Amino acid sequence: MLTAARFMILTVSALALLSGQSFAQRQLPSVVQLPSFSSFSYDGSVLVPDGGEAHLGSVKRSASGSSRRGLSRASGFDHGISQATAKVHIIDHAEIDRQLLGGTPEEFLRRQRANEARLGIDPLAPVDPDGKGKSLVRQARREYRAGNQSSSFASYRLAIGNLRSENLRRLATAEFKRLFGASADQALRMASLR
Incomplete structure (x- = not known):
């Protein structure tokens, strides 16, 4: 008695043989494993003396797996560590x-x-509280005009975080979104989660 899966494999093999092509020569689907990324953040303050170091936190990950088909067996292991330290x-x-x-x-x-x-x-x-943010916006514009997209993107993100005035922050955000579209929206959403 043939199951549906065996019948389909036999049919494909028969069609391949009829067309003059062996089953082993057919292009079989392949699997590509993409790297995975993860991140963590630290939001706080520490007192570190000159020449000192402070451990702010870390995340350790470990995974293992195995599979067995007939006589063959495959296994894999993954270990990773992410940490944040401050050296002064x-x-x-x-x-x-x-x-x-x-x-x-x-x-x-x-x-x-x-x-x-x-x-x-x-x-x-008195120091202008928005001075650093304004400077970063000017830098972002210069970088954008020079064709340095990634540098401009990073400068806009920093500028928006450093602007204290709500009006200036709104204007910089609108300019950032106009130039970078969905990428800017995603970066701003990620920044608001921190």
Whole structure:
């Protein structure tokens, strides 16, 4: 008694033999395994001294499997680890300058304030909270005009995250979506999940 699957294989074999082509020469379907990606994020703060390191978290994964058909047997194993660490090394450019130029810290500070006054820089002036975001939007536009799509995309994402003003964030988001379409929508949705 033939089952439907055996009947179909016999029919295909018979058709292949009739057409002058052996069953072994026929193109059989193949399986392609694509790599899988996973990510995790850390949202928090840690205190790390200069020259120190902090372990923020990690994820370990392991999988194994096997299959057996007749006398043949196949097995596979997959192991992976993802981790986040923070290594800190503080570079104080003002202190390096002071040491190179010589003098006591007070003398160096006096010279630095005199230079700021000469250049018209007020160290106590309020800092624009959207300055970094605006700068990133300008960079994203330059990169887009230069044809650097991936750099422009990353700059827009960073800019939107750094803009404090709701109006500026809305304008940057609209520009980002207009230039990158569905990719921008997906990036913004992923950023909102964090």
